[in-house]
Amino acid sequence: MIELLTAFLLLLGSLLMLLAALGALRMPDLLTRMHATTKAGALGGGTMVVAVAVFFDDGAVTARALAIVVFIILTAPVAAHLIGRAGYFVGIPLWEGTLKDELKNRYDPETHTLASEDSEASSGSTEKRDHD
Structure with missing residues (x-):
């Protein structure tokens, strides 16, 4: 049963990472690309780390996995915000469909x-x- 749950979590994480990569390729400007990669990438990476914790079923591995997930959730949006803000300040053009600036x-x-x-x-x- 553990192997099935681990396989499901790894596949879900891989799918989310694939969506992040597709978002980086398909979105029209820097800000929407940053949004897609941050959301899906953080969730995908976190899901894969949870799969590792479930598979090994050890307190030390679970504690490290929890620390990694918290670190990803806290740092990915901040890094994306800073990169997007720097892009805006250097003059990267916004998508013509942007409603609010x-x-x-x-x-x-x-x-x-x-x-x-x-x-x-x-x-x-x-x-x-x-x-x-």
């Missing part, structure tokens, strides 16, 4: 500074008062 009016490509939402709101209200 939260940083468009806040990022200055000349000085490479990003205005916070608070400063934008306060400067907007100041400008409004100056014009009244």
